[in-house]
Amino acid sequence: MQMSNRISSFQCSPIRRLVPYARDAEKKGIHVIHLNIGQPDIKTPKEALDAIRDFDLDILPYGLSEGEGFLRTALTRYYKRIGVTLSEDDILITTGGSEALQFVFMTLCDPYDEFIIPEPYYTNVATFANIAMVTLRPVTSSSDDNFVLPSIKEFEKKINKKTMGILLCSPNNPTGHVYSPEELRSLLELCRRYDIFLVVDEVYREFCYDGKTFTSVLSFPEYQDRVICIDSFSKRFSMCGSRVGAIVTRNKEVIESALKLGQARLCPPLVEQYAAAAALTVRDEYIENVRAEYERRRNVLIKLMQRIPGVRCNLPKGAFYFVADLPVDDAEKFALFMLRDFSYEGCTVMFASAEDFYVTPGIGRNQARFSYVLNEDELVMAAKCLEEGLKAYRRDVMRIR
């Protein structure tokens, strides 16, 4: 029996495809430090967990396809606090940011239409684009200049008749770049000129460091018809398993069109929507503490990584990932080596090779994405493992003496 050509061509997620090897290592008693995935060890707000424990319906019924009213209302209040005025009708609740992205591609693009995306980018976007048969046109940002936005001219060069929009992630997964108001405005102006959309994944909105403030793409009402924001509760409230996200836009046609897809899949998970609404009632202190904690963790891991011979990485400005150049031939092979053939004091490290975070073939082969969502002790041990692992890999696999 033959699978489809397209599914055969889809990548296995570089973030998750080595999970079986991690499990084998764990079976051997090795402690695997997971820097491959943005799964924080920070506690979910008690308010959110209590909302789950207080679930008091005696039927777990279908919810509304557009998401529960109480959650959409709670979100308008949350946005108000960050300076963005919205109505409930500007919000479509989705099953995670993942579904939001898929809905947006399907809604804006016909097959073979194009989206421009700075690379490296969140690798699962490739699968969502493939599902919708959307072609991603990359604009390459470079580790040499800490992944700042390539010049507007680079974006403009990629625009053609099939271009439906530009997709950003800010703060960026995987690079940590935070787009400035000026960068956003110049992109919005470009989008207006060519009558295309600007879609911004802002799920890491709160995680900007070094005293920087964040500007949402929703804060430019003069461009509101062409602005779509992807949002999610996963990272903000350390509730990744809840699968509650949103499409946020003042363009009514986008919401109405995406709702067709929403109606077909019936509704987002209901219990987690109660948890999400409750999470929005937590005091700003919670988020502030989480932010400060991630900033500390970033500082710890980056400093240690920069000391490892041959490793190159810069201080990311936001989110909780960074891309590092490693002194290896192939970061994927090295990742596999770390899980299958290596341990240091009973530990090893799992991370995501970065090649699949690029559209352009051949870039990023020696790069990897690391997340710094674990506590300092784990990060210190991870850096030590990586240092020793690199030595062993270069000696035993690359045969460098």
Add this chain to the structure above:
Amino acid sequence: MQMSNRISSFQCSPIRRLVPYARDAEKKGIHVIHLNIGQPDIKTPKEALDAIRDFDLDILPYGLSEGEGFLRTALTRYYKRIGVTLSEDDILITTGGSEALQFVFMTLCDPYDEFIIPEPYYTNVATFANIAMVTLRPVTSSSDDNFVLPSIKEFEKKINKKTMGILLCSPNNPTGHVYSPEELRSLLELCRRYDIFLVVDEVYREFCYDGKTFTSVLSFPEYQDRVICIDSFSKRFSMCGSRVGAIVTRNKEVIESALKLGQARLCPPLVEQYAAAAALTVRDEYIENVRAEYERRRNVLIKLMQRIPGVRCNLPKGAFYFVADLPVDDAEKFALFMLRDFSYEGCTVMFASAEDFYVTPGIGRNQARFSYVLNEDELVMAAKCLEEGLKAYRRDVMRIR
């Protein structure tokens, strides 16, 4: 700003698109009896709700892309009880049966490939097929002979080089037909002959009436490579809002390929997976009582409907829907009339017009799908409303005197 041609061509779900009118009616104080959607008023098992209330993690983390191990193990035990032996690796947990169907289309079909489906069929399949750019080839079953499976020859006629499989739903939504072991075997034989898949949505498996037993497509091990079962907890345990479903197949390549899509969307909702696993521990008595209750409700509503002048419907054998011929020009117009322009003793009825449950244009315009998941009092009132509504519609809209 232009939406994509494809999203513009997608239907709004006939099950949900009139919801705004229902809401308006409710605002006017009218009690809307929802026969449009299979949202049972039967209680979710206490075990499932308790599992939600007992959720004791202090982080709501990402789950596994393939679903939690404890749930997959619990499912193998459940299948064992219905006579089907499976391993955990034969099960991929999905975000509802809806996602399972989407994954199957993407996994088996390239764009413009085809699936054969008896019509009328569960209308949201059309949207999932559209997303995957799969063409549905209908084999028409008729209300005249209570929607039995059309002859195998009709299926064979539709097979061509692009045919990747046949999709059934048994017990059937919307017709209530339950496929017999003989029907399944002859379809499986056909599938073997043409080397295609048989995909069966069995989410209503437990709801077979009149003492009939159910045969799962998983009970034919000799065809196991080409058999895929779609499953869900929604209906079985009256937990539609949980969005937990599954792809079940002994074809390893299908599971591995679909997992690529699973990894991209990260994981199914976590809290509900605990609820789902707990639901599987309920005594058979729960399901038996639910089944008996639906059988009673079916008998009540069908009897009353059959007495309404001009209405034609047969006793469905399973699930909790039936398709009725109505004495109207256009069931969609009549559905809108019922919500917008009609009430009887402060009540009205919402139902799904059936035209969009057909691929073939022009069939089913005077048909509607009704669900009988509500309690008897509601069903009695619903039948009365329908009878009076039909009189009013025929008099005031169709101008029949």
